[in-house]
Amino acid sequence: MSSFSPIGPVVGIVGAGQLARMSQPPAIALGVELRVLANTPDESAARVIVDTRLGDYRDLGDLRDFANGCAAITFDHEHVPTEHIRALAADGHAVHPGADALVHAQDKAVMRERLTAIGVPCPAWARVSSAEDVSRFADEHGWPVVLKAVRGGYDGRGVWVCESAEEVAEAFTAGVEVLAEAFVPFARELAVLVARSPHGQGVSYPVVETVQQDGICVEVLAPAPGLDPEDAAQAQRIGLKIAHELGVTGLLAVEMFETADGLVVNELAMRPHNSGHWTIEGSTTSQFEQHLRAVLDLPLGSPAMTAPVVVMANLLGGDDPDLFKRYEHVFAHDPGVKLHFYGKEVRPGRKIGHVTAFGTDLEEVRARARHAAVYLTTGEYA
Amino acid sequence: MSSFSPIGPVVGIVGAGQLARMSQPPAIALGVELRVLANTPDESAARVIVDTRLGDYRDLGDLRDFANGCAAITFDHEHVPTEHIRALAADGHAVHPGADALVHAQDKAVMRERLTAIGVPCPAWARVSSAEDVSRFADEHGWPVVLKAVRGGYDGRGVWVCESAEEVAEAFTAGVEVLAEAFVPFARELAVLVARSPHGQGVSYPVVETVQQDGICVEVLAPAPGLDPEDAAQAQRIGLKIAHELGVTGLLAVEMFETADGLVVNELAMRPHNSGHWTIEGSTTSQFEQHLRAVLDLPLGSPAMTAPVVVMANLLGGDDPDLFKRYEHVFAHDPGVKLHFYGKEVRPGRKIGHVTAFGTDLEEVRARARHAAVYLTTGEYA
Structure with a gap:
């Protein structure tokens, strides 16, 4: 490392996948210096973050070296051992989310016990x-x-x-x-993303519909089309309640089933989440900026939508590793679609990027996102 | 450098100021790898771009080493000697803008001669x-x-x-x-930002009003309030005409005076420009993304505004180097304001960042941007 004198605080992200990568744009804007702990120097975030440290997130020594000098520590994934997170906190580091909260995103049995105890509807x-x-x-x-x-x-x-x-x-x-x-017989899957800061402020993004194929999210519709306003408010209350009761700091994504008998919680994640990628263009404050604000205990940003309808479509790798040659058609076809590539090697089925379209008419916006996603990954016109 | 295998093309930016820095977020999204030529490793863009090379932009050897492997070369400033740009092009590099265009932004006499020759109104x-x-x-x-x-x-x-x-x-x-x-007796100053790609596509952003103090832009109002639609169209035609006639590739910012006798061109810049910082949040395609698309000869993005009114206020350094402590008030006061810090040392009068607010009512949006800018730089409530 050179003799950088940080202007703003250093935030350390354990893990260097696309979530850490997409945290770099708001960090650049805020003057926050990101540091990532990567396994290899060609991981998604390591390619775009100067202060990349190589190490093993399962090794407490590596984590301690990494944490030294960071104003806050957070995570790209949920795989850091709970006891290591406790050790970092005992060392005096601000770790968000903390071990007592994160365990609910690491251990589905602990999560079910706790949600049941606080009266959140579960299967x-x-x-x-x-x-x-x-x-x-x-x-x-x-x-x-x-x-x-x-x-x-x-x-x-x-x-x-x-x-x-x-x-x-x-x-x-x-x-x-x-x-x-x-098994929950559901009409569709929804997700709500909330943020909570250490001093207790909470905000909720609009509830979205997540469209899944083979257990992988392929499309997110924001806001969830035709959702009853009372159900939307209820989903947001559930998200904020879980964040509060579990002491979450940072982002919390709550995946839910919409059923004939109401909402049922499926999964939790405590980090920026695929169901929130639409917020990069679609909200006044992207989920990535929001997470940085929350872990630094800064006042949270507005989650207001910037357009009536936003659709995000994931790009799942196909057989062809060279996607860049397909930009020409996609950009010429639709000057308003936004591409996000993760700088990862293309492998079949792997999430390698996403596209976002926004506008006023759901069917039109959805068709635009789908066209771009299908063409980019397959070369076919959808 | 490690053994990165780029997924997308490498774009080299000569210079590592805030314009290169603000190009990194769209480069991350597009999967384009940025390389910057910096004087020192703590310059604004060098702090956030992994592939930072140190060298002298006045030295052809340094420029040649830098350019090796880049799909396109562009600039953070106008100070690279014209003959070096010609030499890079002769080596086979795609340099945008090219020397024959850029000289009009480097030499005000050449610019005046040429604009006069093509019938563009000048003093x-x-x-x-x-x-x-x-x-x-x-x-x-x-x-x-x-x-x-x-x-x-x-x-x-x-x-x-x-x-x-x-x-x-x-x-x-x-x-x-x-x-x-x-001396041109003007009512106010306007600016129009256009982009032109090597294959000849051109787009124009809405015309903005730039508010200057002591020769430095302090505020940009988008779109220019109350501008006659015919004058706005004329300003855009002037911008596109200059881009076409001068063979500009990439962005062209045209600063103009609004006078009783019509529009008069003041200055040209051929790169992302302070008068276009509002596009980061305020346009479907930010000027920084647009410039990357143009220099890569990709189809240009939509310049449509994302809100009816956008106001950008520059942050000029004051006596206090620690601006981060002022985030708390600014974010609590206004959850919708967006901050951009350039990671530069704070020095009195230096452009160290900007803030952007958007909404529907000009006076309200302008007051929000001004409040954030004044508080961040002085600690006073405006």
């Missing part, structure tokens, strides 16, 4: 450790049963939707702790 | 080399006479407004070439 659930446990659970709640790895699941991995007792075995071969949940 | 002007030349010019055009250094002027430096023959001497003590211009 029926139980800890299970054998196929027999699952059968007993199904006797009470019926098939299908959704089995989830208690820790470490991501983008559909670590989740098994079992239609019958025959399909249960796979979940137990992985050798991980497993949670059983009743 | 009366003449090359002068003595106080006697200036007196003869004043005999014809009256006092005051505006004397300008032909090369190298910036933010009011290199400009002398002379009320009488007694005030002329200073301009000639600097030992630089001097241009005399008739």
